[in-house]
Amino acid sequence: MTNAPAVPTTHAAQPDRRSWYKRNEIAITPWLFLLPGILFFAAYVVIPIFQSFQVSFYRWDGLGDLTEQGQFIGLGNYQELATDRNFEISLVNNIKWLLLYLLAIPLGLFIALFLNQTVTGIRLYKSLFFFPFVISQVVVGLVFSWFYLPSEGLLNAVIGLVGLGPVNILGDPDMATYGIIAAGLWPQTAYCMILYLTGLNAVDPEQIEAARLDGAKKWKMLWYIIIPQLKPATFIAFVVTIIGALRSFDLISIMTNGGPFGSTRVLSFYMYEKALAEFGFRMGYGAAIAVVLFVIMLFFIAYFLYSMWRDERGAR
Amino acid sequence: MRSILTALAASTIMSGAAFADGHALSGDLRIISDMSNPAPRAVMEGLAAQFGEMHPDLNIELEIVDRDGWKSQIRNALSSNPPDIVNWYAANRMTPYVNAGLFEDVSDVWEEIEGLDSVKGALTIDDKQWGVPYTYYNWGIYYREDIFNELGLEEPETFEQEIANCQAILDSGRKCYAIGTKFLWTAGGWFDYINMRTNGFDFHMELARGEVEWTDERVREAFANWRKLIDMGAFIDDHQNYSWQEALPFVVNGDATAYLIGNFAVAPMREAGLTDEQIDFYQFPTIADVPQGEDAPIDTFHIASGAQNKEAAREFLKFVTSAEVQTDINGGDKLGQLPVNAASSVDDDEFLNQGFEMLTTNATGGIAQFFDRDFPAEMAAAGMEGLQEFMVFPDNLEDILARLEQTRQRVYAE
Numbered sequence: 001m002t003n004a005p006a007v008p009t010t011h012a013a014q015p016d017r018r019s020w021y022k023r024n025e026i027a028i029t030p031w032l033f034l035l036p037g038i039l040f041f042a043a044y045v046v047i048p049i050f051q052s053f054q055v056s057f058y059r060w061d062g063l064g065d066l067t068e069q070g071q072f073i074g075l076g077n078y079q080e081l082a083t084d085r086n087f088e089i090s091l092v093n094n095i096k097w098l099l100l101y102l103l104a105i106p107l108g109l110f111i112a113l114f115l116n117q118t119v120t121g122i123r124l125y126k127s128l129f130f131f132p133f134v135i136s137q138v139v140v141g142l143v144f145s146w147f148y149l150p151s152e153g154l155l156n157a158v159i160g161l162v163g164l165g166p167v168n169i170l171g172d173p174d175m176a177t178y179g180i181i182a183a184g185l186w187p188q189t190a191y192c193m194i195l196y197l198t199g200l201n202a203v204d205p206e207q208i209e210a211a212r213l214d215g216a217k218k219w220k221m222l223w224y225i226i227i228p229q230l231k232p233a234t235f236i237a238f239v240v241t242i243i244g245a246l247r248s249f250d251l252i253s254i255m256t257n258g259g260p261f262g263s264t265r266v267l268s269f270y271m272y273e274k275a276l277a278e279f280g281f282r283m284g285y286g287a288a289i290a291v292v293l294f295v296i297m298l299f300f301i302a303y304f305l306y307s308m309w310r311d312e313r314g315a316r
Numbered sequence: 317m318r319s320i321l322t323a324l325a326a327s328t329i330m331s332g333a334a335f336a337d338g339h340a341l342s343g344d345l346r347i348i349s350d351m352s353n354p355a356p357r358a359v360m361e362g363l364a365a366q367f368g369e370m371h372p373d374l375n376i377e378l379e380i381v382d383r384d385g386w387k388s389q390i391r392n393a394l395s396s397n398p399p400d401i402v403n404w405y406a407a408n409r410m411t412p413y414v415n416a417g418l419f420e421d422v423s424d425v426w427e428e429i430e431g432l433d434s435v436k437g438a439l440t441i442d443d444k445q446w447g448v449p450y451t452y453y454n455w456g457i458y459y460r461e462d463i464f465n466e467l468g469l470e471e472p473e474t475f476e477q478e479i480a481n482c483q484a485i486l487d488s489g490r491k492c493y494a495i496g497t498k499f500l501w502t503a504g505g506w507f508d509y510i511n512m513r514t515n516g517f518d519f520h521m522e523l524a525r526g527e528v529e530w531t532d533e534r535v536r537e538a539f540a541n542w543r544k545l546i547d548m549g550a551f552i553d554d555h556q557n558y559s560w561q562e563a564l565p566f567v568v569n570g571d572a573t574a575y576l577i578g579n580f581a582v583a584p585m586r587e588a589g590l591t592d593e594q595i596d597f598y599q600f601p602t603i604a605d606v607p608q609g610e611d612a613p614i615d616t617f618h619i620a621s622g623a624q625n626k627e628a629a630r631e632f633l634k635f636v637t638s639a640e641v642q643t644d645i646n647g648g649d650k651l652g653q654l655p656v657n658a659a660s661s662v663d664d665d666e667f668l669n670q671g672f673e674m675l676t677t678n679a680t681g682g683i684a685q686f687f688d689r690d691f692p693a694e695m696a697a698a699g700m701e702g703l704q705e706f707m708v709f710p711d712n713l714e715d716i717l718a719r720l721e722q723t724r725q726r727v728y729a730e
Contacts, residue, residue, distance in 0.1 A: 062391055063416030080726075085719070150554040171556045171708075257498060260556040261705035278387040279688070279697035281412055 049294065056287035062275065070284065077288035086262050087289065090270040093177050094246070094296070097266060100181045101188060101245035105237050108192025109230075113222075115193070116200045126197065133190035141254030144183035145170060170256050173263035180248070180255050180264055188244050192237040199233030200226075235307065242300050246293070267293040341628040342373040346399035349378065350386035355583065355652065359645045367635055374628055394418040398620035400629040406438035406614040407685040408524075408692055410446055413618075419446045420619035420626065425633050431658040432637060438614050438685060447618035448633045449656040451646055454671035455505060455611040455686075458581060459574035460567060461596040463490070471598040475513070475541065478601045482550050485573050492550040494572035496558030497707060500700035504687025505576055506542065507703050508611050509600040514538040517609030517681030524690040526728030530720040536713075541603055543710050556708055564588065576600065578613070582667050583652055597667055599674050609681030610674065613689060614656065698723040 021028065056077055060070030081087050115126050132140060147154050150168035160166065169179035203226060211225045227234070249268045252258060258265045258273060265273070267289055273279075275286020345367075351360040357380055364378040379399070381389060390402060394413060404410060413419045426436065426445045435452070439445045464470075464481075467488055472478040482492040497503045512520045515534045522528045523535065545551070552572050555563060561584065566572040568588040575581060585595055602608065617636060619629045635641060642655035648665040654672055655662065662672045675683065688696040702716040 061412055061416070063395065063412060063418060069416065150557060168554045168557065171554050259498060259500070259701075259704065260708060261701050273697070276388055278384075279693040280388075281693050 052287045052290050052294070055283055056285075056291050058284040060283045061281040062283040063281075066283075073284070077285050080285065081288055081292065086265065086270060087267075089263060090265040090267045090289075091292075093264065094266045094293075096177055097181060097184075097245040097248050098242065100178070101184065101241050101248075102238075104185050104188035104192045104241050104244075105234065107185070107189040108194075108237060109196050109227075111189065111193045112196035112200060113226075116197060130190050130194055132187040133194070135187075137187070137250045138254050140183055140187055141180075141251045144179070144186075145255045148179055171260055173260050176256055176260065176264045180251050183255065184244070184248060184251050188241060191240060191244075195233045195237045195240075196230060199230045203229045239304055246297060246300075267296075340373050341371040341625075341631055343625045343628065344375045344377060345401070345625050345628045345632065346377045347379070347401040347632075348386075348393055348399045348403070349380050350383045350403040352380055352383045352386075355650060359650045362650075363636060363641070363645065366641075367632055370635075371628070371631070394620050394622070398622035400619060400623040400625050401632055402618050402620060404447065404616050404618050405685070405689050406435075406447075406449060406616050407689045409685075409689045410439075410616075410618075411441060412693065414441050414446050418621055420621045420623065420629075421445070422447060422619060422630065422633060425630050429634055429637050429657075431639060431660070432656060434658060435614055435656050438683075439616065447616040448637045449614045449616050450636045450642075451651050451653045452612050452614040452656060453579040453653040454675055455509075455576065455578050455613075456597050456599055456671065456674065457574050457576050458567075458585070458595060458597050458667075460570060460590075460594060462594045463488075463570060463573045464596075471596075472601045474601050475603040479544060479548070482545065482548060486549060490570065491552045491566065491572040492545070492548075492574060494552050494563045494566040494575045495555045495707075496560045496563030497555050497704045498557060498559050498562075500704050501686075501688050502560050502563075502577070503703035503707055504696070504700050505578075505611060506707075507538070507699075508684060508687050509576065510542045510603070511535070511538040512609035512681065512684065513600060513603035513606070514541050515604070516606035517684065520609060520684065521682070521690070526692075526695070526724055530717050530724055535717065539706065539713055539717075542706070543713075546707060546710050551707065556704060578611075579653060579667055579671055592666055597670050599678060607681035608679055609684055610679040611686050612654075612675055612679075612683045613686045692727055695720075695723060695727045 055066060055070075057072060057074055058066060058070035059073050059076070060066055063069065111129060115122065115129060146152075148169045150156065150166055150171060155169070156166045167175070169175045207225060207229070208221070211221055216225060247268065248266055249272070252264055252266060252269050256264045258269050271286045271289040271293065274282045274289060280286065347360075347364060349360045351357055360380060361378065364376050368374060368376045386403070390404065390413070393399065393402065395418065398418070404413070410419065421444045423445045425448065426432070426439075429448075432449070435449050436445065439447055439449060459471075463485070467484050469481045469484060470477075472481050485492045495502050495506070508520065511523070514537055519528065519534060523530075528535070552563065552566050560577065560581070563572075563575070564581065564584055565588070567575050568585065568590060582595070586592075599608070599610075617633055619626060619633065623629050636645075637657055639655075639657045639659035642657040642660035643663075645651055646653050646655040646660070646668075647663040648668065652663070652665065652668065654668060654675070662668050684690055687700065691699060699720055702720050705712055706716055
């Protein structure tokens with residue numbers, strides 16, 4: 001365009017009359033629509049990830065400029081992580097969360113199957129079962145910490161009836177994490193249940209009819225006919241449960257504040273403590289923990305992306 | 317209450333007029349305060365209103381944030397769009413912000429104010445002052461006087477008497493001490509006292525500065541003394557589940573007779589219905605023959621180095637530390653704590669009087685700022701976690717000390 005001859009040859013200029021945008025509309029427009037999303041995603045997600053990588057190589061207290069106030073120590077933070085027992089505890093707790101949180105999927109399926117019937121007031125029952133997912137995690141945490149209270153808690157009142165001694169679940173370093181996971185399972189099960197309830201609506205009645213004619217019953221019916229048809233719901237339930245397990249920060253913060261003596265920390269909480277909390281002045285160390293957490297997440301993200309890509313290719 | 321406040325405000329304006337030295341202050345003065353509990357909040361609002369009336373051209377923007385939340389927000393507040401004045405704490409808690417150049421050097425203000433010499437050290441880093449104090453409070457053992465009378469117990473002066481008292485209390489079916497260690501720092505108070513009494517104030521400070529190993533025999537001795545109480549069952553059960561406020565009902569209901577805590581606990585105890593006949597206070601008893609050190613944390617005001625209106629901010633610092641304002645805001649109906657200015661008077665309150673007398677006459681060892689303010693942040697965090705673990709599982713001591721020693725070697729090497 002800028003190199004256009006001084007005297008344009010009218011017949012050759014014919015296709016050029018449209019503006020540059022008009023000519024490239026098909027190619028450009030999708031990018032224009034994507035642009036805000038890409039910008040924000042880059043600014044708030046992608047770039048910070050790489051910044052975390054950078055910060056994790058420094059010793060820096062978060063005050064002042066990283067490259068001026070911080071001190072480059074290479075892999076020093078990671079070497080320290082390898083010998084840090086609190087990090088090990090947090091990592092193991094993260095694994096406990098990931099494994100035990102998956103219980104929400106079969107539990108949710110079971111409740112969904114149970115509620116998937118037409119009796120009077122079923123809508124009410126469904127909403128009641130869904131209720132824990134609607135209330136805030138902070139409320140769930142508070143309710144459960146009262147439930148677990150060593151002297152006045154309901155739990156001890158109940159197990160006292162059958163003659164079992166009082167337990168202090170949240171005060172015992174061996175049990176506290178399981179206590180918090182149990183609290184987390186309550187809303188998560190409700191979430192999985194609602195996913196399966198919608199999934200059950202889409203189950204093909206003809207297939208069930210056909211299976212019934214072939215003599216499939218009970219477990220066989222469930223395993224070979226229902227569950228395969230619920231695969232999309234299972235996939236989503238798996239995704240949200242894994243994500244839920246990895247962001248288990250608020251329940252821990254409310255119920256035990258990472259204690260007793262750090263036994264209920266997970267990586268995200270440990271990172272917060274080291275980098276951002278009251279006594280946290282180790283941005284580099286916190287960033288190194290975040291990087292480890294990111295690698296764990298990356299493993300799942302890669303799997304999710306791969307599954308979706310495979311499904312999309314199969315659909316074409 | 318409101319009318320008393322305004323009346324007092326009006327009376328202080330008269331005396332406060334002396335501070336408006338000729339030139340009028342103008343512009344905006346932004347204050348972020350962490351005085352979020354009801355009584356301190358009223359005090360802070362009163363201070364801002366008073367200062368605003370003294371300087372009519374000055375537009376004061378006061379923002380009061382949650383006290384615990386502020387501990388993690390201050391960093392961002394000081395780095396981006398800093399206010400003129402912030403609240404914080406004295407001693408080592410200032411260090412990161414001083415080192416990063418986020419607090420303004422206010423040594424010039426200190427030259428103009430009088431009566432603060434006794435607290436100057438806690439605000440000094442590298443021979444410069446980085447803020448001013450506005451209040452401090454003593455720690456000590458607050459106990460149920462009525463239960464002590466019922467059991468025929470006297471205020472103990474030695475650790476042996478303390479243990480004997482405790483045994484009598486335990487025999488009566490109560491616990492000796494309420495404590496809530498969920499947020500860890502309360503355990504730091506116990507360690508401060510046990511260590512200061514066992515090994516002396518100077519040793520405690522050496523430990524805080526990282527000059528002594530945590531595995532040192534003297535540290536072990538302090539823990540051994542502490543363990544005597546733990547093994548007796550002196551502390552309430554399941555204290556790791558409670559915050560310090562949640563542990564208060566044990567004292568209020570008489571399930572525990574004493575609480576090692578700061579003077580700030582008196583107000584909620586009174587609110588919960590205990591009368592001054594029912595509660596009393598004694599100094600932590602002696603263990604070894606060493607001069608007694610005391611915890612008396614100082615709360616402070618600082619100017620951000622990025623402040624816009626430093627002139628007004630400096631005037632405000634002089635204003636809050638003046639003898640009249642100090643007398644006023646630390647009164648029993650306001651903060652109920654101790655004034656920092658030597659020329660101001662302590663309100664006639666049973667606990668303030670006792671605390672003030674203890675600090676002025678019987679704290680010859682020295683005044684500490686508290687575990688989490690004397691020890692560097694990271695050492696304090698790891699330390700308090702270890703202390704909590706020790707209180708629940710005293711058998712883990714070796715492991716805890718080894719861990720703390722490892723942390724010490726890293727923290728102070730940096």
